[in-house]
Amino acid sequence: MKRSRLPLTALRSFEVAGRHTSFSRAAEELHVSQAAISRQIRELETTLSTPLFERLHRKVVLTETGKALLTQLTASFDGIERMLADIAARCQTKTARVSSDASLASCWLIPRLDRFRRANPDIDVVLDVDPRLIEFRAEQAELALRFSFHNTSWANSEAERLAYAYETPVVAPVLLANGAPIEKPGDLRRFTLLHEESREHWKNWFRLAGEEEADVRAPGPMYADMALSKQAALLGHGVALVDLLYMQDELAAGTLIRPFATELNSGGYFLVARNLSKLSEPARIFADWIRAEFAASVAALSSTKGERSVLGAASGHIPSTRLSEPLN
Template structure:
């Protein structure tokens, strides 16, 4: 097809619907009606003489030819978008916008952004603490920090491993002083246990520590790591905490590690649209993070791993 006859509006509608696997989500992203998306894609299919989607009752999936087209279109639209960003007017001051998991943002990054800004005082920083995976194509954020139990692979972006999370029991000194002695891992079962999202992490830690039965597992389940950590600091129970994210509280003596044993649980990843297309401020932040986090980990130490 001649370049001058390319149906760019229809191709944009198809690319959004194919990337998001939803006509409705594509309509929301492009700020048009779902009927407009459906019409554009139908016209495109008639123009090229082949179906691009399989229509189901409440969902759509790409056909083989649809997948082939989306693999060409998404990088092309991304490239055009980034090229336009590069030539548009720059903000009055260099800036970087970071979307980070709430636990990482609150317990580690937020407390150390002053170090970054001492090194780069000219860069304005916006830190968005967001538990949801943001679309870096539409978000103001140019950098995301995410936790994943998998391989850290997300469509349309590039990622780099920051660290593997190591979980260890932590307890407030006042609770430890008023409760039973902790001579061996099973002694923790005499205390209320604080759980994040589910009880699986504690169950795995006990099994890895050689405790045969965890029938006595109890304690509240919270949806947010910060609530779990605050509960531990207040002496309401024992938390299973990320060694890196809890290092400040341990170093200050506000929390105690009764056992030098850890179990791994997921990884933190640095996510960007393209490492080669980061702006100068974003590259400065990535360089700072690449240096600061390993130095901090080396000073902290993960403890003795009991699970790989």
């Protein structure tokens, strides 16, 4: 087919529908009606004299020809997007677009972000808070910071581990002021246990601390993420399991107290991008800064007297069995 006769609108509709295997989601992404998507794909199939989708009850499935065409189109459209974004970026303010989940953003990144601004006043950081792993398309963030319980790599992207995650109990001093002293891990059950997504967190920590028969089924607030459970602990609402990286400032200031050194291995933190070696200049500078900041946080924790290193998987820790979705 001659280039002048390429059905570009239909090809774009097919690529989006094929990527989502859904005509309705393609319509949402392209801001057109589902009927328009269906009509354009039918016309493309007529032009090519072959079906690209199998229409099943309530869903569509790509044919082998459709799969081959989708692979080519996605690579081509992605290349066009990147080229246009690169051209536009040369004429715009330097911007590093970064995606992060809410807890990592509020507990770790934002308290440090002003340091990046002072060191790089010519780069604007656009922070998108979203728990989902993005596809790194032209209109989305170029970098993502993510916590994951289990995954270490994801499709169509590169991931670099920045640090391991270790959770430990923390409590506000006000809760300890008028009660009996905490001498053993089981004493924590005298307080309200603050939960993040699942009661399995505390069950696993008590088991690691030697309390095999710990009963953590007693009612206690359940929070959607660690930032909320940390805030509740700061307010004296109970005892929370919080990642060491998330509470360095509070431990130093004495607004949170760590009664035991036992640490539960609960995953890791990752820097994720489509291609970490081909970042724009602002994104590369931000990525290097993030690596340095995580290294500094890890070093500070590792040098703290009586605490285990968080540089690698420490023996004696058990993995978390949180009932939570992985990165994607």
